[in-house]
Amino acid sequence: MSENHSYEPVHSDRELGMDRKISRRDFLDGMAVAAGAAVAGGALSGCAAGSWGGLHSTVTSPPDGWRYSGQGDPAYPPAMTGLRGSANPAMKIPHQLRDGIFWEGDQGSRSVHKTGEHYDLVVVGAGISGLSAAYFYRREHPGAKVLILDNHDDFGGHARRNEFRPNGELLIGYGGSQSIEGPSVWSPVAKGLLAELGVEVRKFEKYYDQKFNDRWKLNDSEFFTRDLFAGDYLAVMDGDRQTAETFRDAPMSEAAKAAFLTLQDKPGDYLPGLTDEQKKLRLVGLSYKEYLRDYARMPDEVLNYLQTYTSDEWGFGIDAFGAIDSWASDYPGFSGLKLKRTEEPYPYCGPTVRLQWNEDEPYIYHFPDGNNGICKLLIGRLIPGTGAPATMEQEPLARLDYSKLDVQGNEVRLRLNAPCVRVQHEGGDVSAPTVNVDFYRDGRVYGCTANGVVMACYNTMVPYLMQDLPSEQKQALFYGTKLPVIYAMVQLRDWRAWERLKIYHTRFTSGDWCVAELDYPVSMGGYRFSRDPGQPVLVHMIRMATSPGYRDPRGGIGPGRRELFGSPFSRYERSIRDQLTRLLAPGGFDPARDIQAITVNRWGHGYALEYGRPWAWFWPQGPLPSVAGRRPYGRVTIANSDSENRAYADAAIDAAWRAVRELP
Structure with a gap:
């Protein structure tokens, strides 16, 4: 996390194995972190409330270049490694829209090429909320034609699947939205969607190995870091607490x-x-x-x-x-x-x-790929012939054919790598029966029309796509800027070091990463979690990039996001290797030998901002910016977790249901 922006590795690149090729790299390894910092201070800033375009004259290229989206086969994004999440190509057009320079284009003003496509509904955003909106709409209007647009090369929004194949054996991880948290307090609508998708949450009580840590005598822990204390120190906890004994040698x-x-x-x-x-x-x-x-x-x-x-x-x-x-x-x-x-x-x-006031459920309701499992089940209901799963047990091993997501003739089409660039009622008349939706693909702008539109993208992107929104509504949408976050998945040769140190999770007191933990022990539908310390495993690492020192977390979002976007993959790889080495070396860990692959899921717009005192002075009496921002505008409604000011899957589903119900 960005608790210390001057974080420097303790070990040398050679000691960390930076010279060992874990996969082909499409970037300059020699790019200095200082270069990333220079970019961070430039045009890659977040959206600014009160301005809608014209913030900068140019969009500065990120350190790895706009074309860099990780390593692997783009035809199957879940298996790609390197820098993923909101990869650079997905960010370019939205940043040009933010800076007011997109419509100028490279060769003068852009023209819109009409596709002749007309849909009953266009959904902007293919995350949990967008896919749920398409599902709810189709349930209310069987046979309706729906187009889902997304600027990324994969669906799911933050609910992203990460795949690895050490020695040919499949390992499944998650790149964002983790789990079905507190399902007992989900709304009837959200619970109902899970039931309709065939997700029986109580089955996870069997699929999740709840005795795993006890069987291997693994504990929670905290890691004192040398930049804040006299030296690095691992304090292995006694249950969920520290004691005089666990603290005995703490610095x-x-x-x-x-x-x-x-x-x-x-x-x-x-x-x-x-x-x-x-x-x-x-x-x-x-x-x-x-x-x-x-x-x-x-x-x-x-x-x-x-x-x-x-x-x-x-x-x-x-x-x-x-x-x-x-x-x-x-x-x-x-x-x-x-x-x-x-x-x-x-x-x-x-x-x-x-x-969750009286909720006390274990944190076990988890697909191996997190809430991407929900998204894949939604795809299975929306688009036939993709290879999507029909049951929750089929989900882990189901492999989608991405070429079948956008097929002419299908009632529902999901178009990836196609950022929406404008949404406007016909003739600029909010009472018009038709909405024009323009999107960018392969260097050109295309236009289609729809009877209605659900904006399931980030709140802060909506004002750039809908320039005719009332000013007050734009301001309210900008208030909900997301918190920057990174979820990294690290493939290890084995987890012997974790077993020797008797830990499964640690919290770092500072550094780039605030958490490192063994992946959740879930086995289901033919997929099996690592069965002993000698087998490969995934380690999940979390970086919260919101800069510290601000009583109102919104103050730390912009600086944190700039630092995040301005860092090349090599920076992330280096700090991952360094912090894991400092943590695990006493257990025999060697980063050059033991780290086999890394996927960094970077979300400059990550967690939805949740209101809280003391900084959110308007909570709970209102008026709430999220409520003001999500007001329907003609035939356009808004659905995303931002609109519910909660970064949870049930909030995204509830927002989708509300937005569909609000359509004319």
Whole structure:
């Protein structure tokens, strides 16, 4: 993550195996990180509220070049490695639209070539929300003609599948949306969609090996990093806690160790003299860091140790995460306040905390490829003849034929590598019965028409595609800019080092990556997870790129995204190798020998921004920017997780259902 932008590897490139070819590279290995930083400071900035085009005169090329999209066969994107996710080609046209230079083109003003295609519905965006919208629309209107457009070379949005084949044996990972989290509190609509797709969540209780960590005696852990502390140190936890014994050799002062253990095990009443409601209202106005620093009086060492505590789940550190949600989530430091936890959620808690208030389900509802499994099942219902699965058990081994996604004559067509560039009612009249939809493909702009359009792309992209939206609605859409995040999948020769160190997961206190963990042990439908430490395995690594130091996380989104987009794949590979080596070398890990492949799923627009106190002053009373931004506009409606301000699959599904219902 970007907790330390000056992060430098401890080991040399040779020690890290940077000279070992894990796969063919279509970029300059010698590209200095400084060059990436130069780009980061240039035109690759995020969308800016209040301006819709004309921000820059040119779009600066990323370090690996606009054509670079990873390594492997483009005909089957899930098996490609290198820099994936929102790969460079998928970003070029949206950035040109943002900068107001797309329609000028390279050879003068662009013309639109009419395809003659007319659809009952066009969906912009092929993520969970877009595919669900197409499904819901077709369920309400059997036989309807639907076109789904996406600027990426793969479907699923952030729900992306990663495949590897060490020694010819299939390993499946996920490049984004992880799991069906808390299915018991999903809406009836979202639950109903899972049921219609044949997803029986209780089957995961058998498919997910819930005794895996116990059988191999693997534990959670935390890794103290040398840039914040006296040296690197792995603290293997006792269950879900640190103890005096696990902290014995940690590079913190004895006073700091004692302070944290007291905070964790026997915190005091840090808000004396206040009533229960007064205490809660005081927490509403504080970040978690402010509460720990100003009321619990934690020393700087403890604050540094905990900075990334919230990062992987919420997208930013304790300096921006709210104290009221930290209390509700049972984070360290609150039991001494003796606050009443009522049956109904506390109203000032964030949307997901409120939704999951009484939910206590294990985190096991997980396809091997994450929520791409849901997307593949949706494809199977929407487009015949693609090889998509018919059942959840078929999903892991089902291999789609991407050439069958956009076939003339099919009622539903999914067109990849085709960014939408404009959506406008016929003649600019919002009361017109037809909407013109223009998209870019193979160097030309094409136009089709539709009876209705669902915008299932990022909120911040909608104002650039719909220039005639009211200004206030554009401002509301811009508010929901997504948090930058990277999910990396690293193929290892084996996991002996993890077994020797007795860990399955670690949280880094700083560095490029805040989490490294063994992939989830799911076996289903003929697919088998690694059965012993001598077999290949995937390691999942998380980087939250929102820059620290901002009480409002929106302040850290732009700097973090610029740094993320300005970094070449070699930067990511180097830091992955370095942090894994620092973590695992005591267990015999050798990066040059043990790392066999890397897929970096970079999402400059990653997690949907979830409202939370203290920074979201309008929450929960409103008016909410997400509600103002998603208003229907003529025959165009908006569906995405941004519009629900929750970065979860059920939010994307709920948004799709709402958007379809709002169509004229």
